[in-house]
Amino acid sequence: MRILTLLIILLFCTGSYSQNDLGIFKFNRDIGDPDHKGSVSYDSNGQVYTLNGSGYNIWFERDEFNYLYNEVEGDFIITANFEFLGKGVDPHRKTGLMIRESEAEDASHASAVLHGDGLTTMQWRRSEGDEMQVENNEIRSPKNHYEILQLERRGREIIMRAAHWGEPLQVIGSKEIESLDGKVLVGLFINSHDPATIEKAKAWNVRLDKPVSEKYNPGEEGWLGCRLETISIEDGKRKVIYSKNDRFEAPNWMPDGNELLFNMEGSLYTIPVNGGEISKLDTGFADNLNNDHGISFNGELLAISHSPENEGSAVYVLPLEGGTPQRVTEKTPSYWHGWASNNEEVVYVATREGNPTYDIYKKSIHGGEEIMLTDTKKGEHVDGCEYSPDGKYIYYNGSSSGTMQIWRMKPDGSEKEQITFDANNDWFPHISPDGNWIAYISFPPEIPVNDHPSYKRVTLNIIPASGGAPKVIAYLYGGQGTINVPSWAPDSKHFAFVSNSGEKAE
Incomplete structure (x- = not known):
């Protein structure tokens, strides 16, 4: 019986920490200790993430949300499609992409945000503990209900782009944020905007790319990573x-x-x-x-x-x-x-x-x-x-x-x-x-x-x-x-x- 119990524990632990459980990401954490624990599930067949999270907000001087992320250095581009699941409780529930200085609840960050009511914004906190306000920490897109979000870090500059399916990406805004120029956390998030509620969203076509320099010469520097992908032209869903x-x-x-x-x-x-x-x-x-x-x-x-x-x-x-x-x-x-x-x-x-x-x-x-x-x-x-x-x-x-x-x-x-x-x-x-x-x-x-x-x-x-x-x-x-x-x-x-x-x- 003891051997069987140990085997069950070993299998459980191995499954819990399998990299495939989080797709291309390595870490999943609740930030700011929300009342309800969040989670992520990953469908490896469709390569789709389902995000579950609670938390009062990502705003003012502190945040509560669930975060799926990697640690990244240098320039990068992260892109993903998002869709909320269910009607939701609060119209300002949030999902999207985030670049964050640390796991601290008051850490600086820059985020590409899709709200439950379709509002699409770029939001940021320049330094630890700064209080976020609409007039100082947000750029609102003139259009709403964007499905595709993108964040790029180019040195200290953070650039947000967004698109409706079938259209070119549009620049929503950009900001230079000095606190986000070193090693940062990069990934997907969800927040319910209601501490008593867990909200759900799904994300697909998630790609984290590392741009090369303009002078990059593959013949001299060697070839870098490649992915073989397929895509459905009806809905744009991709699979590596x-x-x-x-x-x-x-x-x-x-x-x-x-x-x-x-x-x-x-x-x-x-x-x-x-x-x-x-x-x-x-x-x-x-x-x-x-x-x-x-x-x-x-x-x-x-x-x-x-x-x-x-x-x-x-x-x-x-x-x-x-x-x-x-x-x-x-x-x-x-x-x-x-x-x-x-x-x-x-x-x-x-x-x-x-x-x-x-x-x-x-x-x-x-x-x-x-x-x-x-x-x-x-x-x-x-x-x-x-x-x-x-x-x-x-x-x-x-x-x-x-x-x-x-x-x-x-x-x-x-x-x-x-x-x-x-x-x-x-x-x-x-x-x-x-x-x-x-x-x-x-x-x-x-x-x-x-x-x-x-x-x-x-x-x-x-x-x-x-x-x-x-x-x-x-x-x-x-x-x-x-x-x-x-x-x-x-x-x-x-x-x-x-x-x-x-x-x-x-």
Whole structure:
């Protein structure tokens, strides 16, 4: 009996302190000794946090609430979606993101706050014990009911952003807070605003990212953390299925819908869509692959871009199940980007002797001459060429308008037509298998127009293939390698991508 009791105690303690219980976070505490103890539960399948907490308020000179957090140094970005559960008792119940100096009830903090009545605010206490007042310690958003909240620390500056689902993040406010420039606590909170009540909220798409410096050079400093994610385009719910404190890139969704294919360390690997063991795909002698690879429309062939010794990248094809690649492009460099819907041709970007700019070419996988489809002027760039499933168009990104935008043309290179018109720089259009949607990655205007670096603040957008306003489906830290290749699931309802996590993959 004594041995059985000890085993039960051991199992209980092990479960109570398992890291998976708190997702990416390490600590969960009640701050300020509220009357009712708070708690957190984590659904690892949906990667959703349920927050339970009480407390009189987070205001005046002291706070009471439940806090889920990590200790973090340096610059960072934390982003999450929030929703209250139930009607609630007090309209000023609060949930959101918090940066806090310590666990002390009167510690300084900066918070992105969603109130029960939809009010969305940035609130702060500059130093320990300061009394918070509306006129001195709060910025109210002109709009309410924001679902997505974000806090960024950039040196001593704290920046709050917020968004409704499908829209770009908007800056709500920013403050320099000297007491929050060292090691701080960063995470999610909930407060009931009624000491006798426990309120509930859920949070999802929780990401804690560590930005790199503007001078960061991955070739010299080494590659940092990456996450392989899937997303539902209907509601934007994301799931991390694989992470590594190193570089990997560019997922394809396998035709059976059950696995993803991605490149890492010069090779290709598969992984189940819900996570699990990775398996190396046999690509024969081709062991120096870049992030340009993809599957034919009939699901039988795989195109890869491999750089043989002493040569630039060339396009090859092989059976999807693996095998010996057959070379398609004799000239280098050539970077694959799309299959023709007839499964007999590929399109790729390349530079050729006497023309240093990249252009789009197509060629039969059975041989013959390559056909040049664009004639890019000096200072311009094209990339990301991909056929629509019906074979009527080739979509691509090009900078002839002055910014990088999404374009399309007929398969013979005629009737070039601009699709997106915005101040951002848009890259890598991917057409859903049902032909209804175009997904692409959007870089902010400050990124050089013809560049697409990694470790940048970007969004994933979709637009109807028939035209219309773009919808933001994901806010992330990423760029090069995020969606260089076709990433749609066969059901046209899900998408795969790689995000950069910065210092360490969480």
